[in-house]
Amino acid sequence: IAGITQAPTSQILAAGRRMTLRCTQDMRHNAMYWYRQDLGLGLRLIHYSNTAGTTGKGEVPDGYSVSRANTDDFPLTLASAVPSQTSVYFCASSDSVGGSNEQFFGPGTRLTVL
Amino acid sequence: GQNIDQPTEMTATEGAIVQINCTYQTSGFNGLFWYQQHAGEAPTFLSYNVLDGLEEKGRFSSFLSRSKGYSYLLLKELQMKDSASYLCAVRGGDYKLSFGAGTTVTVRA
Numbered sequence: 001i002a003g004i005t006q007a008p009t010s011q012i013l014a015a016g017r018r019m020t021l022r023c024t025q026d027m028r029h030n031a032m033y034w035y036r037q038d039l040g041l042g043l044r045l046i047h048y049s050n051t052a053g054t055t056g057k058g059e060v061p062d063g064y065s066v067s068r069a070n071t072d073d074f075p076l077t078l079a080s081a082v083p084s085q086t087s088v089y090f091c092a093s094s095d096s097v098g099g100s101n102e103q104f105f106g107p108g109t110r111l112t113v114l
Numbered sequence: 115g116q117n118i119d120q121p122t123e124m125t126a127t128e129g130a131i132v133q134i135n136c137t138y139q140t141s142g143f144n145g146l147f148w149y150q151q152h153a154g155e156a157p158t159f160l161s162y163n164v165l166d167g168l169e170e171k172g173r174f175s176s177f178l179s180r181s182k183g184y185s186y187l188l189l190k191e192l193q194m195k196d197s198a199s200y201l202c203a204v205r206g207g208d209y210k211l212s213f214g215a216g217t218t219v220t221v222r223a
Contacts, residue, residue: 033211042118042201042215043157058210090156097209100164102147105156 003027004106006091012112013081021076021109023091031094032074033103034058034066036087043090049074050097081113116140116212120202125220126192134187134200134217142207148176148187149201151216157201161187189219197221 004025013019025032030051035043035058045058049068063085065077074093078085088110092103117139126132138146145164149157163169163178163185175188189196199216206212 035213040215043203043211043213045210045212048210059212098144100145100162102159102162103211105158107156 004091004093004104006089006106006109008109009107010110010112012114013078015081015083015113017081019078019081019111021078021089021091021111023074023076023106024072025074025091025093025104025106026072027093027095027104028071029093029095029104030071031097032068033092033094034064034074034076035090035092036060036085037090037108038087046076046089081111083113085111086113087111116204116206118202118204118212118214120200120214120217122215123218123220125222128192128194128221128223130192132189132192132219134189134202134219136185136187136202136214138183138185138202138204138214140183140204140206140212143180144205144207144209146176146178146185147203147205147211148174148185149203151199151201153198160200192221194221194223 007022033048034046047066049055091106094101094103120136148160151157161176201216202214203211
C-alpha cells in the first residue's frame, strides 16, 4: 500500500441498504476526512477525525457515521442509503490539521443509490 | 458558514497563461490551498498560501490577499495536460477545509 486506498471503487446500492466505504492510509497521518463530491457543489466535508479515537461532524453529516479505532483506518457507514447519497466519496488524510500540511486524497468511491 | 467563489469554466491556448480567481468569505482564516483534479481522479495538492503575496512553484504561482479575501492561481506555459479542474479551498478558523465548486480549464492546441 502506498498513500490512501479506498474500497470499493464503485458500487450500486438499493435504497435502504447499509453500506460501509473503507479507507486505509499508510502514511501514519493523524487526521483523516471524508468528503462527497457532487457536480456544481464541490467537495463537502462529511466527517473528520483529528486523531485516532476521536471523530467530528462536518458540513453534511446526516445519514453517515464514522469510527477511528486506529491510525490507519477510517470507515464511513451509510446506515440506510437514500438516493440523495448518490455521489463520489473521497477519503483524505493529513499529518496534522494546521500549518502547511496538505490533505492527500484517495482515488474515490463512486456510489449510486437506486 | 463559508462562501468560496471561482469561475466555472475557462479556456486557453497551449503555451498561454491563465489566471483563475477565487474570492472567499470565511469565519476565520488559517490558509488557502489550490488543488488540481483531472476528470475521474482524486484532487492533488498544488499550492498553499497563508501570508499575503505570491508563491511560485515552477509553471504555477498562487497569490493571496487576506484583506480582500482574494486569491488567484496562475498557470503559465499551458500544456494539454493542464486541462483539469482547479479547486480553491480555504481553511477556516475551525481548521476545516471548505472548497469552491472548482474551475474547469480546457487547453486547446
